Amino acid sequence: MTTQKKPIIVAVDGPAGSGKSTICSEVSTKIGWSYVNTGALYRGVGLLARDRGIDLEDEAAVGAMLEKLAGEIRWDYDHHQLFCGTENLTPRLGTVEAGNAASFIAKQQKVRQLLLPVQRSLAINAPKGAMVDGRDIGTVVFPDASLKVFMTANLEERARRRLKQLDGKSGSANPSASSNQSTPSLDSIMDDIARRDNQDSKRGEAPLRKADDAVEFDTSGYSQSEAVDALIAIIRDRGLLG
Numbered sequence: 001m002t003t004q005k006k007p008i009i010v011a012v013d014g015p016a017g018s019g020k021s022t023i024c025s026e027v028s029t030k031i032g033w034s035y036v037n038t039g040a041l042y043r044g045v046g047l048l049a050r051d052r053g054i055d056l057e058d059e060a061a062v063g064a065m066l067e068k069l070a071g072e073i074r075w076d077y078d079h080h081q082l083f084c085g086t087e088n089l090t091p092r093l094g095t096v097e098a099g100n101a102a103s104f105i106a107k108q109q110k111v112r113q114l115l116l117p118v119q120r121s122l123a124i125n126a127p128k129g130a131m132v133d134g135r136d137i138g139t140v141v142f143p144d145a146s147l148k149v150f151m152t153a154n155l156e157e158r159a160r161r162r163l164k165q166l167d168g169k170s171g172s173a174n175p176s177a178s179s180n181q182s183t184p185s186l187d188s189i190m191d192d193i194a195r196r197d198n199q200d201s202k203r204g205e206a207p208l209r210k211a212d213d214a215v216e217f218d219t220s221g222y223s224q225s226e227a228v229d230a231l232i233a234i235i236r237d238r239g240l241l242g
């Protein structure tokens with residue numbers, strides 16, 4: 001009898017702008033693991049529905065579309081890019097339209113149910129370990145992850161980071177970065193993040209919450225490279241780096 005090796009999965013959840021995608025992407029590259037950005041999947045599904053003229057509030061129609069397309073969704077672990085069939089969705093993932101569309105469809109039970117196996121198979125099939133970030137990774141997608149991290153930062157710092165991303169990166173593979181948008185003010189970004197925090201933590205379907213066994217990691221006051229090093233240290237302390 002062959003015993004299946006348990007995949008090594010680090011689940012990182014946290015609110016918008018806490019640095020998850022930037023930090024997880026860099027950590028995974030440094031330690032040679034795969035990175036799965038589940039926010040990119042929700043953004044991609046939102047875009048696919050928009051492109052097809054589907055009413056984003058029509059849960060049945062969005063679900064029917066995703067049922068047809070789920071098998072064609074592909075995440076490139078190495079370049080952190082999202083495809084549907086041959087279409088590369090990555091350049092549009094950072095737009096305000098993608099973020100808004102994602103926040104509508106992420107509330108829908110059918111979408112979450114259909115994206116569950118997609119997220120699981122991506123992480124389980126990663127050749128080494130996988131860093132998976134999102135809102136419900138440690139609570140719903142991988143409740144028995146090897147390590148769960150709940151990443152936070154105070155509201156103002158999160159807004160400053162988002163502003164920097166919006167200012168600096170267009171067409172980035174990082175879905176948190178914007179492209180071709182005029183840069184909003186710090187105050188409006190703070191309002192937007194506070195609204196999204198509220199939406200993410202109060203929704204009925206898989207609300208954002210810290211898993212009981214998650215390590216809390218507050219990145220306020222950390223530079224990007226300090227946060228990367230600190231997260232690698234947490235993973236190493238758990239004995240996951242061999």
Ligand code: DC
Pocket residue numbers: 016038039040042043099102103104106133134135136137175176200
């Ligand atoms: O992290 P992000 O901004 O790219 O996420 C886009 C949207 O998707 C946001 O509204 C939260 C939602 N999301 C979710 O509900 N569950 C996840 N695992 C990841 C993202």
